[in-house]
Structures are given as structure tokens and as C-alpha cells.
Amino acid sequence: MDPTIAGALASLFGAAVGGGITYLLNRQQHRQQLSLAREQQKTEYMAEETARHFLSHKGYTDRSFEVLQKHLGGFGEDELRKILVRAGAxxxxxxxxxxxxxLLSRMDEYIESKTS
Incomplete structure (x- = not known):
């Protein structure tokens, strides 16, 4: 075999192996970063779910800010308001x-209760 062709094939093989290893390492790093980002956002996501839970109660279409603040402790007033807006309130x-x-989705229910 011609030494030039052998050298080219060896270079091509080395590039393919190196590229494959780099791809696998980057894929693993991306998964870890995505997992970390999800974990960091979990607190806010769960706060939105809790807010939706309290605002979806069948007996009450409205909740006072004080009640929501009491049950969703650990957030400042402005931060809690942002969470409520993200929850659809x-x-x-x-x-x-x-x-x-x-909840904006319960607006029809609220209007119906006021007209009855």
C-alpha cells in the first residue's frame, strides 16, 4: 500500500475516533447541564403548581394574597406575584x-356566580 494513502487513512481514522469520543463526552455533559437546570427551576415550578392548586379549589374562585403568601412561604411579595402570574392568575x-x-381559566365560573 502506498505510504501516502496509509497516512491519509490513519489520519482519517484518528479524526473519526477523536470526533466520536468528543461527541459522546459533549452529549453526556449536555445531559448533566440539563438535569442541573431542571433541578434549579424545580422550586419555582412547584410553587406555580401549588398556587394553581389553591386557586383551583372548587369552593373558592378567589384567594387573598395573604392566604397565598402564608401557604407559599419563602418568597418575597413581588416574587410571589410573578409566580401567580406564571400560574395563570x-x-x-x-x-x-x-x-x-x-385563575384566568375560572373567570367564567366567577362571572356565573356573581350573576346568579
Missing amino acids: IRTYRDDGSEWWR
Whole structure:
């Protein structure tokens, strides 16, 4: 075999093996980074789920901000409001100035209860 062709094949083989190893290592690193990112966002995701749970209760279409803040402890007021918005809630104020939240998806139910 011609030494030039053998050298080219050896180089090609080395590049293919090196590329395969690099691909496998990068794929593993990407999986670990994705797993870490999911774990970091888990707190906020679970807070949204908890907010949806409280706002989906059949007996109450609205919940006061104080009640939500009591049950979703560990968040500042502004941060909790952002979580509620991400959960699909809207804010309303009562005549006494208190802050209340309800899910936008339950707006029809709220209007129906007010007209009945």
C-alpha cells in the first residue's frame, strides 16, 4: 500500500475516533447541564403548581394574597406575584383595598356566580 494513502487513512481514522469520543463526552455533559437546570427551576415550578392548586379549589374562585403568601412561604411579595402570574392568575382588589387572586381559566365560573 502506498505510504501516502496509509497516512491519509490513519489520519482519517484518528479524526473519526477523536470526533466520536468528543461527541459522546459533549452529549453526556449536555445531559448533566440539563438535569442541573431542571433541578434549579424545580422550586419555582412547584410553587406555580401549588398556587394553581389553591386557586383551583372548587369552593373558592378567589384567594387573598395573604392566604397565598402564608401557604407559599419563602418568597418575597413581588416574587410571589410573578409566580401567580406564571400560574395563570389575575389580581383584583376588593372594596376594602385587599388584594385577591383568581385563575384566568375560572373567570367564567366567577362571572356565573356573581350573576346568579
